[in-house]
Amino acid sequence: MPDQIQPPMRPIVFAKSLIRCLPLLSRRLTRPRREANVLMLHFGRCGSTVVGNLLRQHPKIAWDSEILQHRKQNLLPECAITKNPKRLIRLRSLRASRPVFGFELKPLPFMHLSSAQLNMSLPQFLTYLRELKITHLIFLSRKHYLRKLVSATVAQEKNIYEALVKTEVPLNQIKINCENTVMGGNQIRQLFDCYDSISEKIREFGYSQNELKFLELEYQRDILGYPFKAFHKICDFLQLAPSRVALKNAKVNTASITDIVCNMQEVRDALKDTQYEWMTTQDEQISAELDNLSQNKNDYIAA
DSSP: OOOOOOOOOOHHHHHHHHHHTTTHHHHHHHSOOOOEEEEEEOOSSSSHHHHHHHHTTSTTEEEOOOHHHHHHTTOOGGGGTOOOHHHHHHHHHHHOOSSEEEEEEOOOTTTTTSTTTTOOOHHHHHHHHHHTTOOEEEEEEOSOHHHHHHHHHHHHHHOOOOEETTOOOOOOOBOOOTTSOTTTTOOHHHHHHHHHHHHHHHHHHHHHOSSSEEEEEEIIIIITTOTHHHHHHHHHHTTOOOOOEEOOEEOSOOSOHHHHBTTHHHHHHHHTTSTTGGGGTOOOOOOHHHHHHHHHSOSSEEO
């Protein structure tokens, strides 16, 4: 679904938001020295919520999630000052009161790079990172694009975006429109080609930078079954001692793809003889390492 901005705030909401922004006037003089500005890039439905909620519990990290998504929904008090996405990111950074500030972006032409948001091409966006003074870049990938699309379809059609731990999540069956997916209306092969192309460009950019530190996390390897592994990797990446954190989110779609997707044969036909065909026969599995970690440690607390 293309990015669209919600209607302007009502006057009373605008006034309240403006009042909430007053601390920004003095925050610059009192905040601690900024040690790192972190940007996490991902395409959505790849564990970013569970990882972000773990990072937000660290006493030295101010994790601001998807600023531009909240801008679109008019959820930020700074929207009373500006709706300009660049200025909004800057204001959120100024508002942060911890040594490490982090946020997330979806670098897709139909998401946060769209004309309704940053209005940039990918090369322009990567150049823009210098203006943002990003010191650490994290790329959260999910190689199983079909699983990602299934999750996105369930989220948008059933309005189920996340689940809490120890809650029973019902089976949500959906039909995938292979010619007009929920991801920007892209045809399924074109969507997966887009994921592939942008992923490679992000990796090429990240590994070629001298001043910018780069870390790639992969959903199945680092998050599925034991997201604390991703949390510890990021803490090491930022040179921070891991803090004690609690797991708040659970996986939404636990059933197999064949149980969730009603028109699986149509999906198989659409991906036949492509580099993505394996996704129709191979599902994601928790790695042996993460399975052992989840069984040998407390499932909900890690230090």
